[in-house]
Amino acid sequence: MHLIKDNSIVVTKTQFTAEEFIQKKIELLKDEVEPFFAVDLEDVCNKHIRWLTSMPRVTPHYAVKCNDDTNIIKLLAYLGAGFDCASKGEMKKVMDLGVSADRIIYANPCKQSSYIRYAQEVGVEVMTFDNEQELMKIKQVYPNAKLVLRIVTDDSNAVCRFSMKFGADLKTAFKLVEKAQEINMEVIGVSFHCGSGQMTSKAFVDAIQNARTLMSYGIKLGFDMNLLDIGGGYPGNLGTEDYFAEIAAAVNKALDEHFPDDGNIRIIAEPGRYYVASSYTLATNVIASREMVDAETGNSKYMYYINDGVYGSFNCVLYDHYVPTPSLFAKNDSNEKHTTSIWGPTCDGLDCINQSIELPKLAIGDWIYWKNMGAYTISAAVQFNGLPYGKPIYFMSKQFWDTVKAAFQTVPRKYQVETSATRVNSSDCSYEIEDDMLPWIPEDFAEDTTVVTIQ
């Protein structure tokens, strides 16, 4: 069992929860305390299945920036997703894994010229823009690019807002399509992003309506505009399933109203956190602690230092407005709670994960785990102070994978998945599976990925 090391794919004989899996790994590797992620690949598959069945008209293009883990990209590529890339580096990474250029949208409205040239070289034709300067730049570098005009949204109810930086208002967007016509550039569609962690389905509905208005204008001018990109912003944490269903229902209704299926319209989205947030659970170890006694009251407060922090996996605290919640194993979960703060391992005072929380007393060497740690975590982590951050270990049960593999491999246009955890039907899975990506687990894993089987 010493084989369960970083980047392993663990094929389990029965289904495990992340907590059970972490416990198992800790039992097996008593002496090792480095932080690690338990990555539930079943959860990623289930998310994809839920997407396809909830919004069957919308092809997801996974936003690589959210978590650029090679094995996640491979799995989603295998399942038939497309990709939203923000840079040359992301396009290269995805294409090096065998994804064809027509499954990629270069969805960064403000791009470096050399990256636009790179997109042209590798055949990524579809890219977004939202201003005249960008339009002229693309005209100069890649005159045959297929353009998608990003419009502004009301993202005032989103956790991370983008509209102060990206998106044309409708008046400007009309002028931009006119300009594109004048300079003979092809505009094929409209995109928007309602903000990451969007809290209302209305934002999506309003944006779809605005996209319709713009698209109708472009079509009147003579453009063959048939691509609608409804962006990212869909929730992905555990417990957000009902809210996702509410958004999906509102989106479907708005699409049917404004973009009825005429056989010509193509609808895509750019979900990031939806796919990965809940599938990553981070396990961290308490490496130091301090008891601080209040001189006046005599009450104690406790400070715990763990081995991953805001420069590592918890950068989401700084960049993604995330408030992580610690979870403890049963042995620690006593009723007597104390005011506690949790700190990262660097020498910086900013490296605080939780300023004040009521927790039972912990000992050095105890493990704390953190759910919903897959989105905007490892993609922006650095090893400040020379300290490593959590490394992924993937797990999936053999039975589940066999079912998913059979569903997506043998009948790519119709599928049915039935496991103890999931039962889903759809008759509208229009994805082609590329033979050279089959099967990536366990036979065709990355060279540095060990596959082990545990009971």
Ligand SMILES: Cc1ncc(COP(=O)(O)O)c(C=O)c1O
């Ligand atoms: C252009 C674009 N698309 C998609 C996403 C993914 O958003 P989310 O993770 O909220 O789905 C982002 C996030 O920054 C983005 O900038």
